[in-house]
Amino acid sequence: MKRKSLIIHLLLLTALPVVAQKLVAEKTTIDVGKTGYEMPVTATFEFRNKSMRRLKISEVRPDCNCTLIEYPKEDIGMGDRFEIKMTYDAKQLGHFDKQAAIISNGTKKPIYIRMKGVVLADYVDLSGSYPIAMGDMNLDRNNLEFDDINKGDYQVQELLIYNNGTRVNQPNLMHLPDYLTAKVTPERLAPGRAGKITVTLNSAKLHDYGLTQTSIYLASNPGDKVRPDHEINVSAVLLPSFANMTAEQRQYAPKLQLSKEQIDIQFDGKSKKTDVIELTNAGHTELNISSLQMFTGGLKISLGKRRLSPGESTKLKVTAFRNELQRVRIRPRILMITNDPAKSKVAIAINAK
Secondary structure (H helix, E strand, O other), X not given: OHHHHHHHHHHHHHHOOOOOOOEEEOOOEEEEEEEEOOOOEEXXXXXXXXXXXXXXXXXXXXXXXXXXXXXXXXXXXXXXXXXXXXXXXXXXXXXXXXXXXXXXXXXXXXXXXXEEEEXXXXXXXXXXXXXXXXXXXXXXXXXXXXXXXXXXXXXXXXXXXXXXXXXXXXXXXXXXXXXXXXXXXXXXXXXXXXXXXXXXXXXXXOOOOEEEEEEEEEEOOOOOOOOHHHEEEEEEEEEOOOOOOOHHHHHOOOOEEEOOOEEEEOOOOXXXXXXXXXXXXXXXXXXXXXXXXXXXXXXXXXXXXXXXXXXXXXXXXXXXXXXXXXXXXXXXXXXXXXXXXXXXXEXXXXXXX
């Protein structure tokens, strides 16, 4: 009987679900790079509670009083993400390597986080000039806009780059479409040095009038893998040409009038809002709206008619979605391409709060 009872007891134990407490970190070591003397620097560690119960951090214990720790004091729910910030006061020159122990009910043993970097006496903070960090490289921006291009034009823009790492890099752009080329100057960029990437657009290789968008990616060195956080958005607007239109043709051309060319939206706690713009053909021949596009998500648009006879009107209905617009990286706009030589391109700005 005792043996039978023991077997039943073991079977019951194996049938019970095992509720493991897990505190999972995106990364436990962060290299914050360079900073200046008495210029505190912060590393932000991202965690997730992957257990089946609420998590409580009782203490985060740094290895010296030169480090300040910020962590959630309240309970952390199942599946919730949270951050722990570790700030070094930078009151000593040279390399630093600091650790802190996270004590919680999520693990039997403490989890250690580590931040490292170097404090320089002659450090110059370039965060204002190069605010976009992509690995060891910093950029002045992460989007390129080629506006008002006519077929056959070449247009050039520059990305300013800075090597914030500790080794010589050979930065380059990946996933360039056939209408873009790029040249990096200098080709090899030493630590603490700045350079530029010249991006040239060949409009002859753009197929359609209106907006063309793509994503390219910065790599610190040849052979690097594509990383989503190294994305650079590129947009190009190709316009029809009216250079050969005679004065008489211009006189009898269509003429687009809009009730307004900008939409201002106050959500006032609502998840979406709608506005309307009236379009009228005040010219002498038919108006054709050949292209109607959006630069970003977060918008829904509908146009009553794309072809308007002289004197005819239609309505453009625009719905903005608050949560989606909060995530976009470039200015929300609507683009129209028309056969009005005075307004071949109309960009309607969306200002939403």
